Amino acid sequence: MQKLQNIKGMRDHLPPAMLLRQYIINTLIGVFERYGFEPLSTPVLEYAEVLEGKLGDDEKLIYRFEDHGGRKLALRYDQTVPLARVVAQYSGQITLPWRRYAVGASYRGERPARGRYREFWQADVDIVGSHSPLADAEIVAVLSDGLEALGFPTFTTLLNHRQVLGGIARVSGLDEEAAGGIYRAIDKLDKIGAEGVREELRHSGVDQGCADRILEMVLLEGSSEDTLQALRQHLHDDARAVAALDNLEDILRGLEDMGIAPARYCLSPRLARGLSYYTGAVFETISSHWPQGSLLGGGRYDDLIGMFAGQRVATVGLAFGVERLHDVMEELGLGPRNRTTAQVFVTVFGAEQRVASLQLARELRAAGVPVMTALEPESPLGKQLKEADRKGVRYALVLGPDELSRSEVLVKDLASGEQRGVAREAVAEALR
């Protein structure tokens, strides 16, 4: 007997789940393209050496294998390394700045858990080759428009900058070495609270006064202008932090000029973001409707995309996680509710009505209405209606001899049980 199961951490997506996944992906692509982002697709398989040496401890998560010729291959781990390869490999065909998006699966040999899969899809947007704060602002705008298009009622994107965090560490008397521990402690603020962070800082050897100063800055809240002002006072002696605050101010002005609603974003010095490859602004979106964690995040990472090209290539971007969005939207009841693609089931009343019924289906399709027809036109009408209902189709159409003689179609709402005759030529319009 064959093994009828999926590989752990990899899932089949049956139609009801796929309809929501496709809605998410198509909605996001619509937003990406309205900003002029261009699609890129790279193979799921890469030479292993393309991926190696870039991921530190996470390298053990790469799926590696050898092909028939003994070549070492690896499955795509993310969409970032392939982007770096493409930027170097096709330098003559790509003009910078380049807005590119990529939608597809990546693979990681992680321990599966709720919301964490070994095959997962991401929709990445990056602006490659621009230092402009307008690029950072545009990525946040895409994030904002994307979540709005998906129907998220409220959310806020927190903004910070690597060198604001660096400055906070430096003016508190810590060296670069210790700063990493600070970020990791701050990252847990939501989980362990201010006292927990203070405790953790002291555990890692930060003295009381220093921990207090750090927490004072990190816990700053209020309007972005007020927070910016307060940080400028705290950090005015640190040139890199001052430049970072200037940069954040430019990004905030970009968001304002682009017309993004002020409630959608907020400067937040407590935002650390775990990934060490960020070099500038970082951002992360939270929602009061989803207290379990952030919806997504991203930032500026100027050192990564040029790794194959042998030069820095300024880049800012983010990834929408399709699995995360799917889980959240399902829980919040967002997105379409239809269980199937067809909106209408056209029955066949009897042999004499078969041609008329199939032609009606064709007309409706031409008018853009998705239509399923009875495949067994000889089966009784009741059985056909039952099939339509079981499939989750909303409306069943009947063209019996009475309807045909009156040039009408009987439209049955399978959800409410209501039914009414509609003039044949008006039926497409009525269903649309």
Add this chain to the structure above:
Amino acid sequence: MQKLQNIKGMRDHLPPAMLLRQYIINTLIGVFERYGFEPLSTPVLEYAEVLEGKLGDDEKLIYRFEDHGGRKLALRYDQTVPLARVVAQYSGQITLPWRRYAVGASYRGERPARGRYREFWQADVDIVGSHSPLADAEIVAVLSDGLEALGFPTFTTLLNHRQVLGGIARVSGLDEEAAGGIYRAIDKLDKIGAEGVREELRHSGVDQGCADRILEMVLLEGSSEDTLQALRQHLHDDARAVAALDNLEDILRGLEDMGIAPARYCLSPRLARGLSYYTGAVFETISSHWPQGSLLGGGRYDDLIGMFAGQRVATVGLAFGVERLHDVMEELGLGPRNRTTAQVFVTVFGAEQRVASLQLARELRAAGVPVMTALEPESPLGKQLKEADRKGVRYALVLGPDELSRSEVLVKDLASGEQRGVAREAVAEALR
């Protein structure tokens, strides 16, 4: 130095290619859904044993490897075996007949050649769990509507049936064993001509008279009705062939009743189709604009989808090959011509016009127009226009002080060089 190359037979798709690929995929999905087909997605990775023992000689083409835990895995070879697994694994959640589609990559360690890749995408449609000839007809209708939606000017789908070919072999005095060789010889008719086929038949031990009878039937041409009539006369002693002709007649009537144009399909006894797993009707689409080969094909295969469920599950389907369609459409000049997603580039004339320009971009996006903006608003207008042109954007918009004072926008057509002032409130409509 890193290896900057793709694995042989696997390709990056840069934006211009991706735009055509996405157009193909989205157009086909639109057609599939208008017929009520539902999306299914399965992982790219399967346990190797799911794929093993189904492909005969082709099994050596499977990409196999072991994961971190020593489990034997394989990359998806096609969308058919996963469909069979899903039908058995989720029998409680799936009601038959089931119209399912699947779009995605499969992997084969084939020798790469023009048009043959090791990573390739297919868009599969299958109707699972129906013997009805209307199911066969619907698959051909989807094929027809799909190619029409993609803009193919002329094409014909040839229809045949496995048991018509079987009957031709049997009434010519050949046994089932020899029949396979006949199909392979007939399959080459277009390449080697009637005399070549005659030669090949005689080489494989078929005597002159027998080869003549086979060729007489196989070369029948004309209207489907005439061909059907002639085949009925030749094959009336072979019960299975007669049943097959009845089935083909029902399928042809289904196509007629569904309103598919008669020029789009044709009964053709010479159509063999190589794959041995077909059990009933087979079809293949050719076009006079593409003499190099067929565009796609499919058929009924009742023995395959039930292989995990342990019972026959009647199924008919086909696969659109995205690579093939892409190559043909590019050669025939079909599909969209745009080199980028953005239709409009909004420039920033100067610091004073920045807000108005970015707001204009936002308004256009809200109206559904894809818009790219200048990321370096301080750079000279000429440089911004050059960037727009290099990106392949058709229109550049300028909001200078004159335009602002007149509540106008200057619309420059970068292809023709023409430019004109358009009232601000009319610009979205003018560009749509």
